[in-house]
Amino acid sequence: RRINAIASTFIARQAEQTGAHLIHISTDSVFDGTRGNYNEKDIPNPVNVYAKTKLEAEQKVMSILPAACIVRTVIYGWNYQNKFSLAEWIIHKLSHREKLRAFKDVLFSPILVNDLAEILRLYRFYRLRLPNLPENPVLIFQTLLWR
Numbered sequence: 001r002r003i004n005a006i007a008s009t010f011i012a013r014q015a016e017q018t019g020a021h022l023i024h025i026s027t028d029s030v031f032d033g034t035r036g037n038y039n040e041k042d043i044p045n046p047v048n049v050y051a052k053t054k055l056e057a058e059q060k061v062m063s064i065l066p067a068a069c070i071v072r073t074v075i076y077g078w079n080y081q082n083k084f085s086l087a088e089w090i091i092h093k094l095s096h097r098e099k100l101r102a103f104k105d106v107l108f109s110p111i112l113v114n115d116l117a118e119i120l121r122l123y124r125f126y127r128l129r130l131p132n133l134p135e136n137p138v139l140i141f142q143t144l145l146w147r
Contacts, residue, residue, distance in 0.1 A: 001053045008057035012064040021127065022061065022068040023120055030055045030072060036107065069123065077113035086110075 008024060015022040029051035030044035046052040061068050079085035084092060093100045111119075 001049075001056070004050075004053035005056040005060060009060040009064070012061045012068065015068075016064050021124075022065050023123070024058065024061045024068055024070050025075075026058050026070050026072045027051060027054045028072045028074055030058070033106070069127075071116075071120070073116060074108050074110040075113050075116055076110040 012022055012024075014020075027050070028038065029048070030046050031038045031042065032045040032047045034045075044055050046055050058070050061070065076085060076087045079088060090100065090102075092098075
C-alpha cells in the first residue's frame, strides 16, 4: 500500500503543483478475471491486496488529477533486481529442463516494457499536439497495441 497508493498520491500532488500531465501505470489485475475483454467502462473488482492497492492508487490519482492517464497493463521484460521476472523464470525453467508449474486457465496479453515506453512516448507526443484527446483516458493494454 505504501508504494502503490501512498507514493502515487504524493506523485499526483507533485504533478498537480507543477502542472504536469501524469501517466499512471496500473494493472489489469484491478479486474477479477471472471469474464475477460475488459475496457475502461467496466467496474473494477480487485481480488487480492496488490490489485486493491493499485485500484486505490488509481482513485487517488484521479481525485487529484482528473486529466491524468491511467494505463492498466501487464508489463514484461528483464528484471535487474535480484529475482526473476515472469519471462526470465519461464526461460530459466525451460532451459534447465525443470518442471514448469503454471496457470491452466489464465490468458495474459503482456506488453514488453520497451514497447510500452514507446507507446507512452507517442501518447505524450500526440497529447501535446491533439487537444481533443479524452480528458481522462484509461488505456487498457490491448488499446495500446497499434497495428
